[in-house]
Amino acid sequence: MIEELAKYFSVYFFSLFKFIAGPTLGIATGLSMVETAVLTILGMMTSVVLLTLAGEKLRPWILKKFKVSDKKFTKGNRRFVKIWKKYGVFGVSFLTPLIFTPIGGTLLVTAVGGSRSKILTYMLISAVFWSFVISIFIYQFRDLI
Numbered sequence: 001m002i003e004e005l006a007k008y009f010s011v012y013f014f015s016l017f018k019f020i021a022g023p024t025l026g027i028a029t030g031l032s033m034v035e036t037a038v039l040t041i042l043g044m045m046t047s048v049v050l051l052t053l054a055g056e057k058l059r060p061w062i063l064k065k066f067k068v069s070d071k072k073f074t075k076g077n078r079r080f081v082k083i084w085k086k087y088g089v090f091g092v093s094f095l096t097p098l099i100f101t102p103i104g105g106t107l108l109v110t111a112v113g114g115s116r117s118k119i120l121t122y123m124l125i126s127a128v129f130w131s132f133v134i135s136i137f138i139y140q141f142r143d144l145i
Contacts, residue, residue, distance in 0.1 A: 007031055008039055015043025019097040019127075023135045033139045037131040041124075044131075047102040048123040055110035055119075089114040093122035097130040 007029040014021035022043055026036025051058065084092075089109050096105025102123075109119050 008035070011036060011039040012043045012046075015040045015102070016047045017103060018101055019044055019130065020134065022131065023138045026135065027138050027142055033135050036139075037135040040131040040135070041127045044097065044102040044127045045124060048106045048120065048127075051103060051106040052110060052116050052119050055116070058107065058110060084112055089118045090122045093119070093126045094129075096123065096126055097134070 008031070010029065011022050011025045011031065014025055019040065022040025023036055026033075026039065031039070092100070092105055092109050092114075096102060099105075100108065106119065106123065
């Protein structure tokens, strides 16, 4: 019983920080594909919810830490604004499991002022989609790994 709980907790815990760790650990610990996908979603969404709720307090720190300023028209700022205007919260949320970590993607959309409801909704959609896609892929090709 404790061993099973340890498997569940490890997949959940590592998904808080790195999305791909969930499906990878799920197959390594012998969990089913559905268990793995659900625990990965729960792990990512725990990070997203906690950081979104703390977003207003974190926003000034994030902007200072990453030197984001509306007054500086650097090449990087212009590129970020262009991407943000084109794809917005949905685009960043969709790419979070693949490119960013759950923490990084959430901090990014929080810093630029995405609404809580959009962040939570789009991150959940992204987590469900990518969790099942990646889990299915890993479980189908586990013999090659």
